[in-house]
Amino acid sequence: MNQDVLNFIFIGITFGIYIxxxxxxxxxxxxxxxxAGGGVSPLANGMATAADWMSAATFISMAGGVAASGYDGxxxxxxxxxxxxxxxxxxxxxxxxxxxATVPDFVGDRFYxxxxxxxxxxxxxxxxxxxxxxxxxxxxxxxxxxxxxxxATGVLIGAGIVFFxxxxxxxxxxxxxxxAQYCVMVFAYTIPxxxxxxxxxxxxxxxxxxxxxxxxxxxxxxxxLEKINAxxxxxxxxxxxxxxxxxxxxxxxxxxxxxxxxxxPHVIVRFFTVKSVKAVRxxxxxxxxxxxxxxxxxPALGLFARTNLIDEVRNTPYAxxxxxxxxxxxxxxxxxxxxxxxxxxxxxxxxxxxxxxxMDGDKRGSNGERLVTNEISSAPNExxxxxxxxxxxxxxxxxxxxxxxxxxxxxxxxxxxSTAAGLLLVLSTAISHDxxxxxxxxxxxxxxxxxxxxxxxxxxxAIAAYFGIYPPSNLIAETVAFAFGLAASSFFxxxxxxxxxxxxxxxxxxxxxxxxxxxxxxxxxxFQFMGGDKANYLFGISPKGIGIIGMCVNFxxxxxxxxxxxxxxxxxxxMVEDIRIPSGAGEATH
Amino acid sequence: xxxxxxxxxxxxKVSLKIVCSILAVWAFVSYGCAILFRNWMDTNMPKIGNxxxxxxxxxxxxxxxxxxxxxxxxxxxxxxxxxFGFSEEDK
Numbered sequence: 001m002n003q004d005v006l007n008f009i010f011i012g013i014t015f016g017i018y019i020x021x022x023x024x025x026x027x028x029x030x031x032x033x034x035x036a037g038g039g040v041s042p043l044a045n046g047m048a049t050a051a052d053w054m055s056a057a058t059f060i061s062m063a064g065g066v067a068a069s070g071y072d073g074x075x076x077x078x079x080x081x082x083x084x085x086x087x088x089x090x091x092x093x094x095x096x097x098x099x100x101a102t103v104p105d106f107v108g109d110r111f112y113x114x115x116x117x118x119x120x121x122x123x124x125x126x127x128x129x130x131x132x133x134x135x136x137x138x139x140x141x142x143x144x145x146x147x148x149x150x151x152a153t154g155v156l157i158g159a160g161i162v163f164f165x166x167x168x169x170x171x172x173x174x175x176x177x178x179x180a181q182y183c184v185m186v187f188a189y190t191i192p193x194x195x196x197x198x199x200x201x202x203x204x205x206x207x208x209x210x211x212x213x214x215x216x217x218x219x220x221x222x223x224x225l226e227k228i229n230a231x232x233x234x235x236x237x238x239x240x241x242x243x244x245x246x247x248x249x250x251x252x253x254x255x256x257x258x259x260x261x262x263x264x265p266h267v268i269v270r271f272f273t274v275k276s277v278k279a280v281r282x283x284x285x286x287x288x289x290x291x292x293x294x295x296x297x298x299p300a301l302g303l304f305a306r307t308n309l310i311d312e313v314r315n316t317p318y319a320x321x322x323x324x325x326x327x328x329x330x331x332x333x334x335x336x337x338x339x340x341x342x343x344x345x346x347x348x349x350x351x352x353x354x355x356x357x358x359m360d361g362d363k364r365g366s367n368g369e370r371l372v373t374n375e376i377s378s379a380p381n382e383x384x385x386x387x388x389x390x391x392x393x394x395x396x397x398x399x400x401x402x403x404x405x406x407x408x409x410x411x412x413x414x415x416x417x418s419t420a421a422g423l424l425l426v427l428s429t430a431i432s433h434d435x436x437x438x439x440x441x442x443x444x445x446x447x448x449x450x451x452x453x454x455x456x457x458x459x460x461x462a463i464a465a466y467f468g469i470y471p472p473s474n475l476i477a478e479t480v481a482f483a484f485g486l487a488a489s490s491f492f493x494x495x496x497x498x499x500x501x502x503x504x505x506x507x508x509x510x511x512x513x514x515x516x517x518x519x520x521x522x523x524x525x526x527f528q529f530m531g532g533d534k535a536n537y538l539f540g541i542s543p544k545g546i547g548i549i550g551m552c553v554n555f556x557x558x559x560x561x562x563x564x565x566x567x568x569x570x571x572x573x574x575m576v577e578d579i580r581i582p583s584g585a586g587e588a589t590h
Numbered sequence: 591x592x593x594x595x596x597x598x599x600x601x602x603k604v605s606l607k608i609v610c611s612i613l614a615v616w617a618f619v620s621y622g623c624a625i626l627f628r629n630w631m632d633t634n635m636p637k638i639g640n641x642x643x644x645x646x647x648x649x650x651x652x653x654x655x656x657x658x659x660x661x662x663x664x665x666x667x668x669x670x671x672x673x674f675g676f677s678e679e680d681k
Contacts, residue, residue, distance in 0.1 A: 066649075074648035078620050081653045085616045088660055089609045093667075207650060211639025223640035241645040251625050258620075276678050278671070281664040285657075292657050299649035580602045582667075583676040 003402050007146055010406040011413055017180050018417070022173040040175055040273040046286025048178035049270040051414070052422040053080075053291055054185060055131075056138020057480040058298075059415035064390030066302030067309070070228075071243035073302065075253045079484070081288065081295050082254070083261020086492075088284035091262050092271040094499045096280045097579045101272060102426075103265040103491065104434040110498040111509035112572055114439050119513050121439075123490040124265045124430040126517065128423045129464065131266075131483035135420040136461075136468025141388055142412045144331060155468040159461045162420045174421050175273060181414040182290060188411020189294050189301075189391075196304045196398040200224070206300035214307070224303065231310055236349040240306070252545030253481070259551055260484025263492030266426040277582040305390045308397040313383055314347040318367045321345065324396035328389055329370055332359050335384040336369050337376055343367050350379025357384055424457045431456035481544045482524055489516035489550025497558055499580075502573045508562030516554030520547050601674040608666045612659050619655040624648035 040048070058080065066073030098106055104124060108117030139158025140151040147154070190206075197209035200216050201224060213221035228240040238244040245253075261267065271280050312322050318336060328334040335357040336345055353374035360371040392412065395405045432452035437444055444452070471479060494513050497504040504512075524543045527534075534542075538549065567573075623631055628644030635643035638651070671677040 071645055071648060074624060077649055078624060078652050081656050082616065082620050085612065085656050085659055085663075089612055089663055208639070210650070211641045211646065213640070225640050225645075241642055247625060251621060254620065254625065278668060278678050281667060285660045285664050288657050288660050292653050295653050296650055577598070580605075581598050581676060582601075582671050583678050 003405060004146075004148075006402050006406040007409050010403070010410040011146070014180075014184055014410045014414060018177045018414075021177045021180055025173045025176045042274055042279045042283035043286050044179050045175065045270060045274050045283045047182040047290055048175045049267065049283070049287040050290035051178035051182035051185060051418040052174075052270060053267060053287070053419070054182075054294060054415055055419035055480065056135050056142075056412065056416035058294065059185065059189065059412055060138050060141065060391050061388050061480075063298045063301040063305065063394075064387035066299050067306040067390050068387045069243060070232075070238075070240035070302075070306075072245045072250070073299075074243075075245075075250060075257060077295055077299060079254045079257025080261065081291060083258040084284065084288045084291070086258060086262035087267065088281065088288075090496060090499070092268060092284065093277045093280050093582060094579045095268060095495070096271050096274070097277055097582065098575075099272075101269070102429055102434055103268055103495070104430060105438075106498065107494060107509070107513075108434070108438065110572065110575070111506045112569065113506045113510070116506060116510050116513075117434060118439060119510055120491075120494075121430050121434045123486070123513060123517055124434075125427060125460075126521070127264065127483050127486045127490070128266065128427045128430075129460065130486060131264075131480055132420055132423045132427070132460065132464040133467040133471065134479040134483075135416050135423070136464045137471050137479065138388075138412065138416040139420070140468055141333075142392070142409060142416065145392060146409060148331075152469045155465050158416065158420075159465040159468075162417060162424065163458060163461050171269075171273065171425060174418075174425060178418045178422070181418040184407075184414045185411045185418075186290070186293060188407045188414070190297050192395045192398070192400055192404050192408055193297050193301045193304065195400050195404070196308070196394065197300065199398055200304055200307060206297055206304075210300040210303055216311075224307065228303065228307060228310075231314075235347070240303070246540055248540055249542055249545055252541045252548045254545075256488050256545050256547035256551075257481065257484045259492045260486070260488035260547055263487035263490065263495060264484070265430075265487075265491065266422045269426060270422075301391065301394065305394045305397065308394065309385070309390075310347065312397060313345055315344055317344050318369055319343065322397070324393050327396075328385070328393055332357055332370075333386045333389045335359075335372050337372060337382050337384075338365065338367060338369065339376065339380070339382055345383050346380055347383040348380040350381045351377050352379070352381050352384040353377055356386075424460060427460045428453035428456040482528075485520050485524065485544065485547025485550065486517055488547035489520040489554055493551050493554040493558065497555070499576070502576050503567055504558055504562045505565055505568045507565040508558040508560075511561040512554040512558030515557045516550045519553050520550035523550075597674045597676075601670060601676060604670045604674075605667060608663065608670065612663050616656070616659055619647065620652045624652050 062076050065076055095103075095106055100106055100109065104117050104120035107120035108114060136155050136158060139162070140155035143149065143154030143157050144151045193206045194204060197203050197206040200214060201209035201212040202215045203209040203212045209224070212224060214224040214227050215221050225241055232239050271283060274280055274283050313325065318338070325334060329336070335352065337352055340346070353372060353376045355374060358373045360373045363371045365371050392408065395408055432449050436452050437449055490513050493516060494509055497512070498509065523538070523546045527537070527543045538546070541549065624644060624647040628648065631644040631647065632642040637643060638646040668677070
């Protein structure tokens with residue numbers, strides 16, 4: 001059967017399942033819409049949170065990032081799992097006990113002011129917008145591959161589907177759909193890797209393949225990592241296991257991701273859907289367990305993909321290039337520039353050309369390769385590939401059966417949809433519930449509130465789609481990493497102080513949040529979009545890792561301002577004492 | 591009521607202790623083993639399969655530790671809840 005037909009069938013079936021579940025679990029009230037009525041089991045919530053968590057960035061970009069940078073890519077692996085330890089021990093049990101439906105709700109009540117609530121709403125919008133851009137890009141890549149269209153059209157189709165889908169079910173629909181999506185994702189992610197691991201190393205378990213020997217085609221056993229390291233040395237780049245990031249930068253980026261995780265509104269609200277504080281803890285264990293399955297597989301996949309890529313492409317004549325190479329080239333994700341006119345693909349150190357490939361219409365070179373209009377660099381490297389395609393192209397590289405490739409496509413779509421839906425929900429509730437209902441028009445009805453939510457999600461998607469078409473950063477994962485920096489510098493410190501300090505007051509909370517996010521946002525915009533010089537990095541920290549400094553700014557400003565202003569009123573102090581007691585958490589209300 | 595209040599304070603103290611010890615291990619396995627001391631770990635610790643210890647900790651070991659840490663946290667917190675009478679039955 002044709003690959004395209006198979007892809008359609010697989011994605012069609014999964015869509016059918018999702019829509020079926022969404023219709024079955026349709027939200028009847030705003031309570032259903034925001035927190036699924038508060039009665040989801042810890043296991044189901046764990047799965048749903050894992051699906052919500054594993055975005056297009058995780059699914060598509062992470063393994064590609066690890067493949068391209070080896071040890072350096074570990075910041076994604078540790079950052080996106082380690083944050084759950086912080087989230088579970090410091091945040092969610094207390095916020096669940098507090099019992100309101102959204103994060104700005106807590107900020108508004110704890111810091112007893114609508115101004116604080118307003119700042120929190122804007123932080124939530126900024127964070128979710130940055131994050132959702134990466135998702136739209138991911139959806140675009142999958143659809144462009146699927147329907148053989150430009151990424152821009154793919155992004156628009158994806159946005160349409162997500163809008164239909166998130167507006168329909170609210171939190172209840174999303175939660176149960178995400179359970180199904182997790183199942184699709186975990187199979188789509190792990191099964192191909194198992195096959196590849198068997199071909200390359202003879203190990204059924206990819207995690208053992210990672211530390212095992214390369215034995216492909218009955219070759220003499222060589223440690224796989226050493227083989228890759230040797231090739232890296234040969235090419236003249238840093239060893240796969242060494243990496244090139246400075247320790248400071250590595251530390252800061254990892255930390256920014258971890259602390260950001262603990263401050264991400266769309267993850268925190270997931271834990272408002274279970275019954276009690278005890279269930280929150282249990283649910284968090286399930287969540288991290290489910291996430292770990294994929295995160296432990298990703299480094300193996302990255303290594304295998306790198307091996308396959310080098311094995312099949314390096315020093316191969318273009319005429320003998322594998323079919324997947326040409327397929328992705330047709331889509332503008334791979335490019336080859338025959339700099340020395342020998343018809344052989346040199347995969348070496350350095351960049352091929354400036355920026356992303358700009359295909360010269362349908363023009364072909366003397367070997368049949370697509371021509372680019374970019375300014376060619378002087379480096380010997382001739383092969384350009386977009387890192388994001390590693391996971392999608394990998395099953396083809398390894399020559400796996402067609403149904404597996406279709407399954408991977410379905411998994412990608414599931415990953416991007418589930419996260420985008422979760423984010424849209426937070427975005428729309430931040431506007432409809434926290435902004436409209438609590439601040440601007442307290443007398444609107446339930447129904448009007450839902451309408452505002454839907455309008456907000458439409459507007460948000462339109463903006464996200466625009467940035468999905470013109471992404472501010474090369475790799476999906478990097479766009480997403482900015483969202484974490486913003487969360488680490490705004491919500492994490494503010495929530496932490498709100499829970500563990502009785503002294504931090506309204507003035508301190510607001511000043512801290514504003515200065516933290518302003519500092520981080522300013523730094524990212526200056527260095528990422530206004531062409532700031534790398535030499536001027538603060539302590540050599542790249543924009544991805546700056547959230548951690550933003551977090552310190554937030555803490556310091558909040559403490560200083562609080563110490564010069566009167567302590568919070570007595571009822572707020574009592575509220576703080578109350579949320580520290582784990583029993584008696586009622587249903588989450590709004 | 592005052593009994594409940596002193597219980598709550600004692601419970602809060604115990605839970606802070608649990609959280610701090612969990613986070614100490616958390617920081618050690620991730621920032622410590624995998625980033626700051628990784629060169630030392632690579633040379634002085636046994637290889638895991640073919641992978642240098644620090645590299646393996648960064649890509650596999652730390653994640654496994656995170657899962658174990660959360661299980662430990664849940665176990666000790668539930669125990670503390672019981673001890674101070676804040677335990678709730680699963681519904």
